[in-house]
Amino acid sequence: MLEKDIIAKYFSPLSANAFGADNLNDDVAVLGNIGNGLLAINMDTLVAGTHFFANDDPTILAQKCLRVNISDLAAKGAVPFGYFLSVALPRKTTESFIESFAQGLAIDQRNFNISLLGGDTVKTAGPFTVTITILGLLQDSRVPRRGDAKLGDDIYVSGTIGDGALGLLSHPEYRGNNGISAKYSRHLSHYLCPEPRVELQPIISRYANATMDISDGLLGDLTEILKRSEMGAKLDINRIPYSQETQYILANEKNILPQILNGGDDYEVLFTAKPEHSLSIEKLSQNLPFCLTKIGTITDGRSLEIIDEHTNLNIEQFNLSHSHSW
Amino acid sequence: MLEKDIIAKYFSPLSANAFGADNLNDDVAVLGNIGNGLLAINMDTLVAGTHFFANDDPTILAQKCLRVNISDLAAKGAVPFGYFLSVALPRKTTESFIESFAQGLAIDQRNFNISLLGGDTVKTAGPFTVTITILGLLQDSRVPRRGDAKLGDDIYVSGTIGDGALGLLSHPEYRGNNGISAKYSRHLSHYLCPEPRVELQPIISRYANATMDISDGLLGDLTEILKRSEMGAKLDINRIPYSQETQYILANEKNILPQILNGGDDYEVLFTAKPEHSLSIEKLSQNLPFCLTKIGTITDGRSLEIIDEHTNLNIEQFNLSHSHSW
Numbered sequence: 001m002l003e004k005d006i007i008a009k010y011f012s013p014l015s016a017n018a019f020g021a022d023n024l025n026d027d028v029a030v031l032g033n034i035g036n037g038l039l040a041i042n043m044d045t046l047v048a049g050t051h052f053f054a055n056d057d058p059t060i061l062a063q064k065c066l067r068v069n070i071s072d073l074a075a076k077g078a079v080p081f082g083y084f085l086s087v088a089l090p091r092k093t094t095e096s097f098i099e100s101f102a103q104g105l106a107i108d109q110r111n112f113n114i115s116l117l118g119g120d121t122v123k124t125a126g127p128f129t130v131t132i133t134i135l136g137l138l139q140d141s142r143v144p145r146r147g148d149a150k151l152g153d154d155i156y157v158s159g160t161i162g163d164g165a166l167g168l169l170s171h172p173e174y175r176g177n178n179g180i181s182a183k184y185s186r187h188l189s190h191y192l193c194p195e196p197r198v199e200l201q202p203i204i205s206r207y208a209n210a211t212m213d214i215s216d217g218l219l220g221d222l223t224e225i226l227k228r229s230e231m232g233a234k235l236d237i238n239r240i241p242y243s244q245e246t247q248y249i250l251a252n253e254k255n256i257l258p259q260i261l262n263g264g265d266d267y268e269v270l271f272t273a274k275p276e277h278s279l280s281i282e283k284l285s286q287n288l289p290f291c292l293t294k295i296g297t298i299t300d301g302r303s304l305e306i307i308d309e310h311t312n313l314n315i316e317q318f319n320l321s322h323s324h325s326w
Numbered sequence: 327m328l329e330k331d332i333i334a335k336y337f338s339p340l341s342a343n344a345f346g347a348d349n350l351n352d353d354v355a356v357l358g359n360i361g362n363g364l365l366a367i368n369m370d371t372l373v374a375g376t377h378f379f380a381n382d383d384p385t386i387l388a389q390k391c392l393r394v395n396i397s398d399l400a401a402k403g404a405v406p407f408g409y410f411l412s413v414a415l416p417r418k419t420t421e422s423f424i425e426s427f428a429q430g431l432a433i434d435q436r437n438f439n440i441s442l443l444g445g446d447t448v449k450t451a452g453p454f455t456v457t458i459t460i461l462g463l464l465q466d467s468r469v470p471r472r473g474d475a476k477l478g479d480d481i482y483v484s485g486t487i488g489d490g491a492l493g494l495l496s497h498p499e500y501r502g503n504n505g506i507s508a509k510y511s512r513h514l515s516h517y518l519c520p521e522p523r524v525e526l527q528p529i530i531s532r533y534a535n536a537t538m539d540i541s542d543g544l545l546g547d548l549t550e551i552l553k554r555s556e557m558g559a560k561l562d563i564n565r566i567p568y569s570q571e572t573q574y575i576l577a578n579e580k581n582i583l584p585q586i587l588n589g590g591d592d593y594e595v596l597f598t599a600k601p602e603h604s605l606s607i608e609k610l611s612q613n614l615p616f617c618l619t620k621i622g623t624i625t626d627g628r629s630l631e632i633i634d635e636h637t638n639l640n641i642e643q644f645n646l647s648h649s650h651s652w
Binding site: 001003006007010011013014015016017018020021024027028029031032033034035039041042043044045046047049050051082084085086088089095098099101102105106109115116117118119120121122123124125126127129131133135 | 327329332333336337339340341342343344346347350353354355357358359360361365367368369370371372373375376377408410411412414415421424425427428431432435441442443444445446447448449450451452453455457459461
């Protein structure tokens with residue numbers, strides 16, 4: 001069973017009456033007012049051998065664990081303030097590993113102005129496992145959910161797509177067929193330690209309808225927004241933003257595109273907004289340390305239509321037909 | 327390294343500036359006002375092979391996972407309302423296991439009036455691992471911490487001591503030297519599915535100074551309260567409450583006492599209160615579905631003095647001298 005099918009079948013019913021849980025359709029629960037905002041909470045687990053490699057630098061790994069959680073809050077426009085940490089330690093864990101891991105936490109506590117609030121430390125016969133429950137504040141009473149895309153909305157994506165997926169393929173311990181000949185440190189760095197888009201908060205809070213962070217691939221996560229919103233989209237594939245390094249790889253290895261668009265670990269933000277906010281969003285985006293790109297439009301077609309006039313891509317590779325209905 | 331030493335050395339400094347985290351000296355973080363109370367949060371992880379047996383009934387296991395978290399909140403007088411759940415599933419996990427686990431969650435959601443608010447589902451190459459972050463409300467603005475025991479306080483314990491430890495020794499898959507000849511289903515049931523003492527809330531909120539739930543053994547956890555409070559205690563060992571089944575075992579196997587007093591899984595509440603509240607506490611305790619027993623007094627001696635005039639126990643067995651100073 002796929003994880004999302006387990007959640008839908010067995011865990012969603014357990015949140016049916018829970019205020020703020022959105023039936024687990026969204027990663028982030030939004031509870032009542034606390035202090036100056038609404039309390040937003042997200043929980044993510046990372047397991048050695050599944051979400052990272054057992055020999056990854058523990059300092060950078062600690063930052064990744066925090067950042068994938070911060071990324072979920074950032075996609076909702078919530079500002080993190082603290083977190084609970086559970087670590088399950090294999091018996092062979094050294095003290096220097098723990099020390100380095102704690103250093104990474106300390107670095108990102110300063111970077112993101114957050115504190116450790118509590119947690120648990122246990123032993124395991126299995127791999128190193130980290131669970132973080134992160135708490136943040138939503139300044140706005142409006143909570144942008146995955147299911148909030150409206151007909152005619154522009155579709156935006158932050159940063160560049162594919163750096164995480166190519167980073168995984170570039171990882172020295174990656175054992176699959178990596179399919180790429182050129183490897184760039186940019187990609188590997190992004191895989192090891194993504195940049196949650198906390199700077200998007202003013203834009204998300206004011207203008208976003210549907211939002212989510214891209215952790216399971218652009219196409220799959222866009223499809224998730226469309227399904228939850230009961231909408232379709234036209235996606236202009238030629239507008240999808242890539243880093244220079246990714247463009248170079250794509251120019252030489254076209255077959256890698258499906259992995260870039262379906263691969264995980266982007267941790268960019270995907271959101272929709274009314275076209276009338278286009279100029280305001282463009283203006284606010286001038287100050288961002290990353291680009292913000294309009295890549296398509298929400299339609300009422302209940303399908304994801306990929307516009308690719310200029311490149312004649314082999315769309316079947318994406319596990320999506322030109323008109324993939326639900 | 328012991329888990330508590332890891333926390334003290336590497337994780338406590340990360341919460342130095344965090345409001346409500348009490349420097350990780352306490353299991354429960356207490357944040358600001360939300361709705362009708364203060365938000366209290368606790369996070370506990372249970373790992374197959376460490377905290378439970380891999381073949382334990384998943385329905386009852388799910389209840390245990392919730393209850394050990396609820397127990398932490400109950401010790402603070404906080405009423406739980408919701409939780410986040412992370413499960414790391416071994417690849418061989420069957421759908422019927424997940425279904426049974428979810429049934430156990432549903433049963434205790436009804437028992438304790440709580441809902442699932444969010445979480446994560448991931449794969450692991452290791453054992454089944456469950457992390458729960460539970461949220462509750464403290465009705466009172468006073469937060470009873472581990473370090474709040476005052477000179478002259480009475481020391482109370484709820485329920486009976488040792489059922490969890492004897493339950494572990496009675497477990498059909500327990501591989502150590504169990505040291506007991508008689509086995510009782512009461513003990514095993516308590517180990518598999520403890521009873522968090524949520525009914526103590528009115529007493530804790532009104533009268534308790536220092537509190538904690540007993541998860542690592544009565545003597546160790548009392549010592550924890552004394553160290554945090556910079557106090558000592560006189561503990562009348564003949565007053566410690568045992569179930570009839572435990573009394574029978576103790577009558578026949580005196581050597582088992584250290585395991586009863588130092589064993590885990592009691593999930594009873596240990597608290598201290600001013601002697602002037604003694605009558606009020608006794609009156610309120612009449613309505614409880616379990617006993618409440620005064621077992622000692624807080625002193626300024628910075629040591630745990632065990633009073634055992636009637637039984638002439640071999641105190642050295644407890645890893646505590648008659649006057650064990652810190």
